[in-house]
Amino acid sequence: MSQSAAPPPTRPLDSAAIEVNDDRVGSSSRQRSSESEETTSQPVEVADDMSRKRVFAIWLSIIFGVMCTFLDEGIISTAIPRITDEFQSLSDIGWYGSSYLLTLCAFQLVFGRLYSEFNVNFIYLVSLATFHIGSLTCALSRSSAMFIAGRAIAGCGGSGLSSGTIALFAGALPPKGLPMYIGALGIVYGIAAVFGPVVGGLITNSYLSWRWCFYINLPLAAPPAIATLFFVRVRTPPTKHETKPAWTKALLGIDYLGMVLLVPSITSLILALEFGGAHYGWGDNRTIGCFAAAGVLLVLFAIEQWWMGEKALVPPRIIRMRAVLFASIFTFGLESAFLILVYYIPLWFQAVQGVSAEQSGVRYLPLCIAFIAAIFSSGWIVTKSGYVQPFMLAGTVLVSVGSGLMSTLQASSGPNRWIPFQVIAGLGIGASTEQPCVAVQSFLEEADAPIGVAVVLFCRNLGPSVFVSVANSVFARTLATEIGRLLPGVDPKLITGSGATAVRDLVAPADLDTVIYVYNKAVTRTFVVAAALAAASVFGLAGMGTRRIQVDSNAAPYQDADNPSMAETKNQI
Template structure:
């Protein structure tokens, strides 16, 4: 039998950075060939991805340019989350805004999570490259506003804008990688992107500390602008294949897609989230927990959330922001839960370790970043190594379980830190924790990519990243509430001569904390203040430990699946067993 064009194409080596000139099957059609029959006519998306893997994936300098751009964008996004961690003590002192510390991270991640579910729909319908660049531009504008901010509210506003832009970056990065390389190679390239991007998350405290101490904390945001220019230039000049066939952008396409974006769900979700976080921040601080204001915020959030759930379930169905048919798949649901708690534990820890090192140990921003190197280096090493090993052995569940165990143990040990804790202990505790987070960090992404069809991957990824950002936003605000409430209570007992208002205005930099104690005070007063900060830090890490335990529990549900490439005849297969 003569080979069909598609089958023949499958046996022809692809030239680096080029596409083989073979006809591409039209949407909805079924080529009368053995290869097409093997793929099945009903699985159009799968057939399209197989064709893309044979014909369109890029190599050589083009792949290098795309990977550099994607890595830099992901690096900046995660850097923006953590770079302010060592700068926050100085920012709170400059703006006299210690109670706002939760919003400096929470506003960014809340804005990102609110828009996140829509990004999957947008990437499904429009060109991945140009959609990615638009989100990246919004992110850069938010960074500029943060850099020039003159007040805490203006700074928070810039964080909101940057968060809206970041909502499409990680999802878009994974979508671009999915379109650029075959499925069997994605664990390696995903591990590379996540690993180097994690440099931003884990090295952010070191970079932010150096910029804060030797220049200005504003450079924590100005730094995004030149790097962003390089990123945009690489992408604009390089063709990036889409994972599925996309029509050209037209006004007719826009009019068709906008009604499918579930904007009503977005409008319902945002006020529910904001009211809930406001209640968490203001409760016990500006208002009593039982006050009408706090109770009203909680009730409003619950009522709006109920309407949101009803709208998503009854009206939107599979077109909802978070499609139920995806979350009903065990692997997808447990991957979302696993990724959610890994990100939450990492984000909260990255904000409060610098507060411990600066506020309790009394070191400067740069040295506090240096003190976090044990977790930084270990986490980076394990992310890259785990990605390479998964590509080699094929199975990712063992790494999820290993990560959950070590993250739980290390976080629990960090919750015991005190003013006099020896260096060897906090270094060792960070190594254990970093190993756990590094091994578990990318598992949710790999599991979802191998559980879903190509056209479903952007929506599935957006659901996962939504859960990560929203949980991190909530738990960052919760951790700030725990920290400030406990700090006020501890100061009242251990150093009653220091007013809670003075503590709130001082912030958490080492100089500001020590300045709370008058020079003529007894040594016991300073000891009481430092112990109060340390005890409040420990309470926050009880929350981090609980998140780490949840990553271990969820790890058992991410699936036992061989991710290595499988071939049947001459047609490249997904290797995920998806129907």
């Protein structure tokens, strides 16, 4: 859920990697003569040593760089109820997640292009600075609107960090064992997911207040900045051009019109979902207008992308690649379900069961621990077997079942129910979340892999940015409708306009059980949405076929096992 960015299995770009490739040639020579074996053994050791140093430096950068974004997602999940208390903004709860995901999604393709045209280190540092400016804005916010703006800025920077992770991996890590590298990065995410809610709960309940959930991001900028400035030297990912254009020419070649059409189209869509579900109703002119604007802009964006061809944010031929299309469909549904669980499980613990933010983080651990175990084991098995499809199927089944079981929870439900339900969902998410990126990176040519992965990451972020708002709409409408039906004497706006943890102080003791019942019904309905989305991800899995990914750097180029004649076009539709 995570926003970990998965690196493409491209050929290493640095001098150390070139020596490793030379080692492969030496390996062939050693098979021919023992003399060749003696003359090539020493350079191999040097190359391996240099590669390890390069990998360590890049890992230092990646771990601390993306750890900021990983921690941000986990910490805010337990801090949101207190934030709604301070700003009296329960109706904005969906925007606290969607504003971050909106810009994270909208700028994903933009950064994919920037990293392919400009210096990777420079763009990465700009992204790092942008993310921390957003975090500082959140920490200093004096209103819900300012907090949402800070989340949006942080999302923009997080998008660059995700794409930067791809570029940094591509510049140093050899293809062999790549699923394990990705799995290890996923473990970092899992650790952050485990400790994030707990840390968020500890900070929120201390004298520091929830604002320190964002202040603590600032020191974490130093290690990746130092590593990127002084240790990491990665060439820009290769493009189809033999030489890179000058800065001015590259800037002029960016698809600005595509950016202008894409960002407001997604914004209009999110606004329409918020207006219809939580504010004005689906028949309101403002809701209809936003839907219409989103539709028109998306159509114009599609036309513009077709017209721009190879210069587009998303070249049409990339979308036509079967692996990219169906991997994107899969991750769209699964990640949407995951983020709904991430945001609403802690809310259920705090608002329905009345526990503290710290305790909600502790009770959220079963999902996180199961996630870590599954992502590590699946990465290891994929490295050995080369098959991602069984784990994608496991994700579809387990997340839909786990989310469905979560929807049956009641206010009185004990650990014997919410622990195994979370474990089931966590195992499914961990087993499948990285597999779409692994598949796309293996199936595409080196020059196309960064763009293909950017498309998958775009859908990974687009899905949650849309469906967290959908879940919030379901939550808000259910809350308002049921309060009006069961407690006619209570103004629904009193409940929806208050903080999640403050509701127990706003109603008479005689009405409290009814309000808790309504809250439980509203939250568990969001789990139904998650179950449906996870089940729908099977349509993406159905198009992946039975192809085996490249797990060996010496493997032959990708061949479509289902249709060998399509190998040259890389499985285009």
